[in-house]
Amino acid sequence: MRNRRTNVSVGMGGTLIITVFVVLCLMIFASLSFVTAYSDLKMSKKAQEITADYYSIHGNAEEKLAEISDVLYDIDINEEKDKVLRKLSDIDGVRVDEENSTLQYEVLGSKNQKISVDLNILQTDRFYYEIEAWNLSSIELPIYEDEIIDIWEGIE
Amino acid sequence: MNKVSLNSKISLLEIILSVLIFAAAGIIMLNCFAIARFTQIRANDKAIAGAIIQSDFEIIKSLNTADEMNKFLNSYETKESGNINTYTKYYNENWIQGSGKEYAITIMIDNHNSSSGELVNINISAEKAKPYPFIKTGGQQIYSIDSKKFYPFFGGNYEE
Numbered sequence: 001m002r003n004r005r006t007n008v009s010v011g012m013g014g015t016l017i018i019t020v021f022v023v024l025c026l027m028i029f030a031s032l033s034f035v036t037a038y039s040d041l042k043m044s045k046k047a048q049e050i051t052a053d054y055y056s057i058h059g060n061a062e063e064k065l066a067e068i069s070d071v072l073y074d075i076d077i078n079e080e081k082d083k084v085l086r087k088l089s090d091i092d093g094v095r096v097d098e099e100n101s102t103l104q105y106e107v108l109g110s111k112n113q114k115i116s117v118d119l120n121i122l123q124t125d126r127f128y129y130e131i132e133a134w135n136l137s138s139i140e141l142p143i144y145e146d147e148i149i150d151i152w153e154g155i156e
Numbered sequence: 157m158n159k160v161s162l163n164s165k166i167s168l169l170e171i172i173l174s175v176l177i178f179a180a181a182g183i184i185m186l187n188c189f190a191i192a193r194f195t196q197i198r199a200n201d202k203a204i205a206g207a208i209i210q211s212d213f214e215i216i217k218s219l220n221t222a223d224e225m226n227k228f229l230n231s232y233e234t235k236e237s238g239n240i241n242t243y244t245k246y247y248n249e250n251w252i253q254g255s256g257k258e259y260a261i262t263i264m265i266d267n268h269n270s271s272s273g274e275l276v277n278i279n280i281s282a283e284k285a286k287p288y289p290f291i292k293t294g295g296q297q298i299y300s301i302d303s304k305k306f307y308p309f310f311g312g313n314y315e316e
Contacts, residue, residue, distance in 0.1 A: 012167070019174040023181040030188035037196035044202035051206060052301050055213060059278075059304035066275045066306040073272035073310075127313025 050111050054136070057109040061117055061134075064105055067091055068119065072127040084127060102132065112139050157216045165174045198288055198298075201259070203297040204251050205282035208261055213280060213301065220276045222267065241265045249313060258285050259298070273308035 059141050068091060081101065086153060089096040095104045103119040118133040166183035219225045229235075235255070243263045248256025259282060268276040281300040306312070 013170065015170050015174050016177075019177055023178060023185075026185050027181065027188075030185045030192065034188055034195065037192045037199060040199035041195050041202070044199045044206070048202060048206055048299060051210060055301045055303035057301065058217075062304045062306040063275065065308075065312070066270055066273060069272040069306065069308050069312065070270050107252035122311070126310065128308075130311060131314045134314075 008082070050113070053109040054113060055110040057107045057113065057115050059106075061107045061115045064091075064093065064107065065117070065119075065129075068094065068103065068129060072121070072129060074104070075127050077126050081121075081123070088121070103129070108139060113137070114139050182217070194288045194290050201282075201284065201298050205259070205261070208251075209280045209282060209299055209301055212261070212263065213278070216278065216305060220307070222276060224290065225265075225276065225305075225307070229265065234264065239266070240283065241267075259283070260285070272310065273306055273312070276305045276307065278303050278305060 068088065069086060070086075071091060075087065082098065085096045085098050085101065086111045088094060093105050093107075096102075098103070099123045103121065104117065106114050108114045114137060116133070116135045116137065117131070118131050119129040122128055122130055212228050215228060216225055219228060229241075229243045232245045234244045236242040236244075241264070243265070245253060245261050246257045247253050247259040247261070249258040251259065261280065261282050264277075264279040264281075268275045268277070279300065279302050282298040284296045284298055
């Protein structure tokens with residue numbers, strides 16, 4: 001078999017160009033992987049902030065519930081219901097519906113979320129509450145502007 | 157048989173220069189790759205710790221009495237009693253419970269008795285035993301949540 005010689009030359013400066021190209025490629029990969037990881041971390045932090053805010057307002061709602069429960073506990077059973085509801089309306093942030101014997105209150109968070117609580121006031125051998133609704137919702141809903149695009153004007 | 161040979165047109169200076177550029181860039185790149193890796197691990201840890209903490213919190217929220225809560229918390233590996241009870245469970249580097257102490261989930265319980273029930277201050281946090289290498293910020297605490305739960309002695313049920 002005949003020996004064939006192939007001459008491959010990168011020429012003057014070729015090595016340098018290849019090195020710079022390889023280094024540039026690796027730099028791009030390194031920065032891309034960092035950007036991806038950092039955006040994941042930012043998302044995790046955001047999720048943590050919203051979760052912490054939710055549990056914080058949940059805690060405040062539970063604290064308010066304890067306050068209402070204490071007021072109900074201290075009320076004498078022979079007291080009139082109107083008087084009881086008036087005492088409950090003295091609690092800060094509590095709205096009383098005297099007709100239906102219900103209480104409502106809201107606890108606002110800092111991340112556009114709130115907990116709305118509805119309670120029924122009941123009476124057996126003492127006054128007590130029952131949770132009718134415990135809802136998490138947004139404080140403000142985003143406004144979506146209608147964008148109407150005429151696709152077809154029709155024929156006359 | 158084919159033989160490939162390079163011409164000796166590449167000067168020694170060029171090779172030295174290439175190696176120097178590669179070495180200088182390599183230090184920066186390796187650092188960047190390492191920071192990216194540990195930033196990704198930190199982000200994943202935050203997500204996993206968040207899931208575990210929320211799961212435990214939801215269990216506590218669903219319980220009806222403080223006794224039930226204490227029963228649940230006794231499933232944690234360690235308990236320190238005092239004014240504030242502290243319960244801790246440990247995870248290994250793959251977040252598997254009971255086979256290492258790389259991560260710790262700690263619940264701190266502070267009971268306040270009132271006339272009509274028990275208001276419990278709850279703090280749940282996740283911590284890493286060793287700090288993340290290559291990352292200066294963040295510290296060893298991964299996640300922390302504060303909340304409260306009220307267990308009434310009478311009433312307080314959800315409407316049926």
